[in-house]
Amino acid sequence: MTLPASPYVVLGLIAKKPGSGYDTAAFADRSVRYFWPISRTQVYSELPRLEELGWITGTLVPQDRYPDKRVYQPTPTGLRALRDWLDVPAPRQRIQDVVLRTFFGAYMSSQRLAEQLAEYRQQAEKLRAELLAIVEHLDAKGLDHSRVLTQATARYGVLQAEATIAWTTETQALLEPPQGQAG
Amino acid sequence: MTLPASPYVVLGLIAKKPGSGYDTAAFADRSVRYFWPISRTQVYSELPRLEELGWITGTLVPQDRYPDKRVYQPTPTGLRALRDWLDVPAPRQRIQDVVLRTFFGAYMSSQRLAEQLAEYRQQAEKLRAELLAIVEHLDAKGLDHSRVLTQATARYGVLQAEATIAWTTETQALLEPPQGQAG
DNA sequence: GATTTCATGTAAGACGTTACATGATTCA
DNA sequence: TGAATCATGTAACGTCTTACATGAAATC
Structure with a gap:
């Protein structure tokens, strides 16, 4: 049984900021949305699943002015599951996967994050070369409108690809152990 | 009845290069894959649907060495449907939608493509400002590891966003009526 | 007073992916 | 002779989106 990324995204969001489904969806909408869009209903459907796995626990909080809500927080098991998942690169590592891991970087080994950044940077460089070859190939064939x-x-x-390369480079620099300046 | 983008992608690919499902999937894999990944089985499942709509027609081509294949080509109705779809911006216009329209630019009005490029460029500029605000907000709060x-x-x-802005700018320039050089 | 927003979810169905299936051909 | 590739699809299933549902509070 291998889960897709979405449940881990929700798990990570709950870890960063415990709260209700509504809260978590709102949090997603002002954070991971920019690189990993996830809908409100998607969040709602992941929550019971995560609870059954024992990765989060929900407590019913009665409210006066609004419908009662269920507030979730991560369990130790959940935090371990999150870390394990983050540490291993995605099956078909795309840039979003790496950005996601950076966002949840506090829950994973810096070493592993650095490795994944380095790996993806190489991928991006290869992709850039591949696309440049296509550009040149089209030049050679002659350029009509189409x-x-x-x-x-x-x-x-x-x-x-160039933006990606630049980003991995600058993010890798953030992870490097600060160089002591000798006096 | 409103169709998602995938059937139009397949329709556009068939328009550019008539062929079998296998051929079309292969074509997708060396063209739109870079900005609009579509699986082989997805292509296969769209074909009968497009044929029922009367947008493409298939002819069975018997083969000796390989299984018989069904070769598709667009109908006039199909080409009109493609153009109509391309001309209207996607409901939630993302950059990929604009790149897709650029790829199929030969089947649409240059005017409309230019409009969509301009519109998306503005979106990207707004997004850039939004994200820069987040960057500064985090600076102000003080930067711990997380x-x-x-x-x-x-x-x-x-x-x-900056890469997108640069791309829309350079692509807009390609669409501008060539400036006659007086002299 | 009507519409929008907040806050909480459920249900249905389309979309897209992964796995299955087949048989000939080429490569190691 | 076995494995990988070519060439063609079908079937099953899970994911994700869109639409539905409710009721109070705030806004216009």
Whole structure:
């Protein structure tokens, strides 16, 4: 039984900020949404599942002005499951997977995060080369209107890859042990 | 009845290069895959649907060495449906939607493509500002290990947005009517 | 007074992925 | 001779989205 990323995203959010389904969805919407969109109903459907796994526990909190809510917090088992999942690179590691791990970086080994950043940076460099080859190939064939546009889409990939390379580089620097300045 | 993007992607690929399901999946894998991944089985499942809509027609081609195949090509109705769909911005226009329209740009009005590029560029600029605000907000709160990593994920969005802005700018330039050089 | 927002969820169904299936051909 | 690839699909299933549902509070 291997879970998709979404339950771990919800688990991680609950770990960072315990709360109700509504709270967690709102939190997602101002944090991971930018690189990992997750809908409110998706959050709701993951919660019972995580509770059955024993990774979070919910407590019913009665309210006057609003419907009663169920507030969740992570269990020690849940935190371990989160860490284990974060430490292992995603099956088909995409940039979002690495960004997600960076966001939950406090729950994982810095060593592992650094490794994943390095690995993805290489992937991005390879991708960039691949796309540049496509751009040149189209140049060689001659650029009519249609090919100009096709080439533009390849250029999109190139710029994308370059942004990714720049980001992994600057993020790797953050993880490096601070260099003591000798006097 | 409103269709998702996938059937239109398959329709567009068939328009660009008529062929079998296998051919189309292979074509997708060396073109739109970079910004719009679509699986082989997904392609297969869209084909009968597109044929029922009268947007493509399939002809059985018997083969000796391999299983018989069904080769598809677009109908005039299909090409009109494709154009109509491309001309209207996606409900929640994401960058991929615009890249997709650029890829199929030969089937749509250049005017409309230019509009969508301009619109998305503005979106990206707004997003960049939003993310920069988050970066600064975290600076103001003080940067512990966890916040440094959270900030890094916001930085990812910033670099991403900047790449997008750069791409829309350079692609817009391609669509501008060539300036005649007087002299 | 009507509409929007807050706060909480449930239910249905489309979408897309992973696994299964087949048989010939080429490569090691 | 065995494994991998080509070429064609089908079937099952889980994920995720869209629509539905409720009622109080705030806003216009």
